[in-house]
Structure formats: C-alpha cells, structure tokens
Amino acid sequence: MNFLDRNEFNFQPSQKVVDAIKNFEPETLCFYTRIFDQGKKSVVSVRLSEIYNVPEDQVLLAYGGEEILKNAIHYFLMEGDNKTILIPEFSWWYYNCVASECGGSFEMYPLHETGDTFAYDVDEVIEYTNRIHPRMLLLASPNNPTGNSLSSEEIGKIMENIPSDTMVLVDEAYASFITTDTDYIAPLVNKYNNLIISRTLSKFYGLPGLRVGFGFIGKGHDQFLSYSNKYLGYNRFSESVALAALESDEHYRKVADEMEWDRQLFQKELGSLPGFKVYKSVANFILIKYPVAIKEALQKAMAEQNYKIKFMGDKGLEDCLRITLGRKEQIQVVVDTIKRVFYNK
Numbered sequence: 001m002n003f004l005d006r007n008e009f010n011f012q013p014s015q016k017v018v019d020a021i022k023n024f025e026p027e028t029l030c031f032y033t034r035i036f037d038q039g040k041k042s043v044v045s046v047r048l049s050e051i052y053n054v055p056e057d058q059v060l061l062a063y064g065g066e067e068i069l070k071n072a073i074h075y076f077l078m079e080g081d082n083k084t085i086l087i088p089e090f091s092w093w094y095y096n097c098v099a100s101e102c103g104g105s106f107e108m109y110p111l112h113e114t115g116d117t118f119a120y121d122v123d124e125v126i127e128y129t130n131r132i133h134p135r136m137l138l139l140a141s142p143n144n145p146t147g148n149s150l151s152s153e154e155i156g157k158i159m160e161n162i163p164s165d166t167m168v169l170v171d172e173a174y175a176s177f178i179t180t181d182t183d184y185i186a187p188l189v190n191k192y193n194n195l196i197i198s199r200t201l202s203k204f205y206g207l208p209g210l211r212v213g214f215g216f217i218g219k220g221h222d223q224f225l226s227y228s229n230k231y232l233g234y235n236r237f238s239e240s241v242a243l244a245a246l247e248s249d250e251h252y253r254k255v256a257d258e259m260e261w262d263r264q265l266f267q268k269e270l271g272s273l274p275g276f277k278v279y280k281s282v283a284n285f286i287l288i289k290y291p292v293a294i295k296e297a298l299q300k301a302m303a304e305q306n307y308k309i310k311f312m313g314d315k316g317l318e319d320c321l322r323i324t325l326g327r328k329e330q331i332q333v334v335v336d337t338i339k340r341v342f343y344n345k
Contacts, residue, residue, distance in 0.1 A: 002330055005308040007144070007174075007285045009206030010326035011255045014248035017207070020240050028240075033233035042234045044214070044242045051246065053186040054216045057225065061234060065173050065200035065213035070098050071228040072196055073136065076167045077104035082135040086128060090118065090317060092144050092171075107132055111146060117280040118146035122154050129162040137162065140171040142178065145312065145322045147281030149175070152184035159192045169196045174283035176204035177256050180249075185216060193218035203284055204252055205245040212242045259284060259325040266323075269335045273342060287312075288321045291342070298341045305337055 002010070033042065040046055042061055049056040062068040077083045083104040087095045089111050096106040109128040111118045120139075129137050139158070141150040150158075155170060162168070176199075185197055198215040202208035217224070245252075266286055271278045275291035290298075295311060302309060307330075310322040323334060 002305075002307045002326070002333075004324040004326055004330065004334065005310040005322075006208075007203065007283070007324050008208050009203075009284075010324070010330060011206060011258075013206060014245065014251035016244040016248045016251075017241055020244035024237055024240050028236050033236060033239075036231075036233055041229055042239055044212070044234070044239050044246075047243055047246060048214055052182055052216065054189055058189060058217050058219065060196070060198070060213075060215040060217055060225075060228060061230075062213040062215070062228070064202060064208075064211045065171065065198050065215075066094065068196070068198045068213050068215045068228075069094070069169065069171065070101075072167070072169050072198075072224075073098045073104065074102045075224050075227050076136055078102050080135070082133070084132065084134040085136040085138060086132055086134040087138045088120075088140060088143055090143070090146050090314060091138075091140055093314070095138055104135075107134065111143065111148070116278070118143070118148045120148070120150055120154070122150075122157055125158055126161045129158075129166060133163055134166055136167045136169060138169050138171065140173075142174040142281070142283040144174065144283065145285065145287050145310070145314070145317065145320075147279060147283050147285065147287055149178055149282050152188065155184075156188060159188065159195060164194055167194050167196065168192070169198060171198050173198070173200045174203050175199065176252075177259070177284055178282045180253070189216045189218055193220050201242055201245055204256060205248070206252065206255070207241070207245055210238055210241055210245075212238050256284070258328075261328055262286070262325040262331045265331055265335055270338060273339075284325050286323055286325060287317075288323065289319055290321055290338070291345075292319045294341050294345050297345065298338065301337050301341050302334075305333060307334060307337070309334065 035043055040056055045056050045059040045061050048059050060068055085099045085106050087106050087108055089108045099106045109125055189195055195218045196215055200213040201210055267278045270276045277289035279287040312320040
C-alpha cells in the first residue's frame with residue numbers, strides 16, 4: 001500500500017539514522033539515563049539547545065509533536081477559569097479535540113483563500129485574539145491542510161499586539177520544508193514569555209514512527225515544565241536515533257528539495273483542468289480542489305492501485321484532496337490516475 005494520506009515519509013532515512021539503529025547497544029535499555037543528575041532532561045534536549053541557541057531548560061521534549069500540543073492545552077486550559085483556545089478555521093482536527101478532552105472550548109478565526117493559496121490576515125488574528133481574549137492562541141505554520149505559513153515578522157507582530165496572558169502555541173511541524181533559517185526562534189522565545197514553538201522529527205526528518213517531538217517555551221514556566229518533563233528521562237533508543245537524525249540535515253534537505261518536482265507535476269498536469277485548482281504548498285503535502293462528481297470513481301481507482309490519498313471532509317474543503325508528496329514514481333501514478341478518472345467520467 002502507498003500511503004499518501006497522512007503526510008508520512010516515503011523515502012529512505014539517512015545513513016546516520018540507519019547506523020544508529022544498527023549499532024545501538026541493547027544493554028543501554030537496562031539503565032535509566034544519568035543526564036538528569038546534571039539537571040538536564042535528555043542528551044537530545046542538550047543537543048537541541050546547542051542547535052537552536054535556546055537554554056536547555058526551555059527546550060521541550062515529547063512523544064511526538066502531538067504530546068507537546070496535548071500537554072500545553074491540557075495544562076494551560078485547566079490552570080484557571082479561562083478555558084478557551086482560538087484555532088485556525090481550516091486546520092488539524094486534533095486541535096479542537098484536545099481542548100474538549102480537558103473541558104475546554106474552541107473558537108475559530110478565518111483563513112482566507114487568496115489566489116492559489118490560503119493566508120492568515122495577521123491584523124484579523126490580532127483583532128480576534130483581543131476581542132475573545134482566549135487562554136491560548138494556536139497558529140500553525142505551515143498550516144495543515146492548507147499549506148500556508150507565517151513569517152517570523154508576522155509571528156512577532158502577533159505576539160507584540162495581543163494580551164500577554166494568552167499563551168501562543170506555534171505548531172511548526174512542517175516548518176523545515178520552507179527554510180533552513182531557525183535563527184528567529186531564540187529571539188522570539190527570549191522576548192515573549194507566553195510563546196511555545198513546537199516542532200517534530202516526524203515530518204522533515206521522516207521519522208513519524210519514532211514519536212519524538214520537541215519545542216521551545218518562554219521563560220517563567222517552571223510548573224508547566226515539571227508537568228510535561230519526564231522525571232526518569234526519555235526512551236534511550238529514540239534518543240540515539242533522534243541525535244542521528246538531527247545530524248543528517250543534508251540528507252533530508254535533499255529529499256525536501258526533490259518534492260518540488262511533485263509540486264510542479266501537479267500544477268502542470270492538473271492545474272489547467274476544468275474544476276481543478278492546485279494550491280501553493282510549503283509543506284510535504286499539497287491541497288488540490290477537484291470536481292467532487294468524480295469522488296467515488298477516484299476513490300475506487302486509487303484503491304485498485306493500492307494508493308491512499310486524503311479526501312477532505314472539513315467544512316469548506318469538501319471539494320479538496322490533500323496528497324502527501326512522495327517519490328516521483330508514486331506521484332506520477334497519482335496524477336495519471338486522477339487524469340484517467342477525470343477524462344472517463
């Protein structure tokens with residue numbers, strides 16, 4: 001089965017990752033890490049501190065990006081009387097699901113379709129946040145499923161103009177596909193105590209099965225850190241593989257660059273067909289509007305090819321497909337199948 005429906009990784013891991021797995025000493029698992037004796041969380045948080053120039057005690061580690069999200073929403077929504085989180089209109093369904101788990105509620109702010117992309121209206125986000133005054137504001141950059149992002153300047157403008165007691169979580173799970181620049185993270189986290197930036201090894205580093213997420217939080221949240229940190233350390237096998245992945249940027253950057261071929265093929269082959277619209281994406285997936293009249297036939301044809309793509313059901317996106325960017329031969333099959341079904345309708 002070719003899974004192109006959950007934004008996973010259809011390429012090979014780096015050689016460093018493969019070597020870390022092959023060379024891992026099983027006896028290591030017989031003992032807890034001892035790095036917490038030094039007041040550190042993990043060898044991974046130490047390395048991330050060095051890479052991102054953020055103090056180690058402000059580095060977050062978790063079981064995937066989803067745990068950072070869950071820990072933050074559960075903690076800050078249960079902390080006081082304000083249990084509202086503000087999320088993008090078109091976004092990952094899990095955001096509002098987590099809020100409901102801890103008795104919270106969510107409200108949405110708009111994303112706007114502009115030409116071949118979706119976009120945040122930064123001034124509108126600021127207005128919504130000041131009017132609703134939520135306990136948390138969630139920003140996704142790039143956003144899933146629309147594929148649009150925020151610049152560091154836009155994040156800074158939002159932070160500068162909203163209440164300081166609104167915790168802001170920026171979900172940057174797909175951010176490394178846009179740029180290699182991470183120099184903006186430390187200044188933002190140092191300046192704004194109410195900011196969390198969340199990342200993961202699941203997307204750019206292609207290790208969703210490893211379940212390692214990481215992030216950075218502003219100063220002054222000792223209780224939250226106590227709540228979210230693991231007292232006896234982290235999975236030592238995962239730590240070894242994670243360190244290898246973090247030293248493999250060249251390999252994964254090459255894979256990310258290869259995905260541009262996928263984007264161009266979708267645009268070239270489907271962009272001009274009646275009823276289709278290929279949206280710009282800066283992530284490892286692409287959103288495509290299609291004629292819903294072919295949905296049933298397309299679902300059948302994809303199943304016959306042993307391919308899975310995402311047929312969107314979100315309100316306002318019911319006529320869209322979200323397709324993970326994969327290997328060239330996979331994307332060629334997807335494009336050919338869509339065209340065949342369209343012309344045989």
